[in-house]
Amino acid sequence: MSKSLLLIFFMAFYLSGCASFEDLGSSLQDLSSSLKYNMQGEYYLYQQDFKQGRDTFEQAALTDPESPEAQYYYGRFLLAENEEKIALPYLKQATVLKQDKSEYYFWLGVAYGESGQRTSERKSYQKALDIEPNNIQALTYLGNNRLWAKKYKEALKYYRMALDLSYENPQALYNRAVALRKLGRTKEEKLALLDYLNTYPSGSFSRLATDRLNRLNDFTYRNYTLGYRTVTLAEISFLPSSGVLSETSFPSLDLLGETVANMPKGTLQIIVYSLNNRNLAKKRAISIRNYLTERFPDLETNKRIRVSWFGTTEKRVVLKKTLRIKESVQFFLSDFKD
16 A cells, blocks of 8 residues: 555544544555455456456455455356356345445346346346446446336336437447337337447347348348358448449448458359349449459459349348338358358
């Protein structure tokens, strides 16, 4: 402990009216243990070394049962190793020993939730928010709890509160759209899905959000299967009534070209649809091919691009719904083998 910190602590101790140096020594020891446990616990959590953290704090929880930090971190590491039922009494004891820590109540709520005790889970999150109203994790997970309970308006309230604090909260962004869908508020759901995809354009939830968006007949984003990969791309667009690519399409085409170029095998099939205008579909298909071969010349050298065009609608099935799209672009990889 630094001299300055020791001096500050001593002054606070003196001003509080405590007269016993035995008490001072005990308080200093408690503070030292708290600092040590916090540093150790946060280090193991940051390193995701859950086994070492569990081993370390199992001993600490046994030898220092009056330390809220020892109880809390042991519970956290048990929870990280999917031992939520064993973690519960330790996390609960941490809140008993230290009743003003919002973080402790939040993780107790997580343990209750993982154990299927939804009412206790909700109460723990609410207690965390009583202590710290801006606890983003507690707001988000309380929204999840209400969503699970089919209390969709309540869930939406908590997600919006979380997003007011941080708009890049992935769970709140995505689950807000789920709550809106459950409430039948389709226009708002569509906007919420777009918000999520504009913030998180890749990943498993982005693919699901894209399917949901497409099912609402919005194709601002689309999923494309390239071999064993599914890639989410923003819409490939053109200048009105022409085959000239819009600059907004360049990032998507760059990602597409890079993905295929890095694959050892497979031919990229480009298919363009334009209802009652086959000639326009042809121009657009050629524009896409020209852009990709200019940016990724190996694709042309190795004859890994083929184009097709049709003057019809594209027919596709998304989440068991058949969609017909008047103007669209489709990509897939053929001749792909592991």
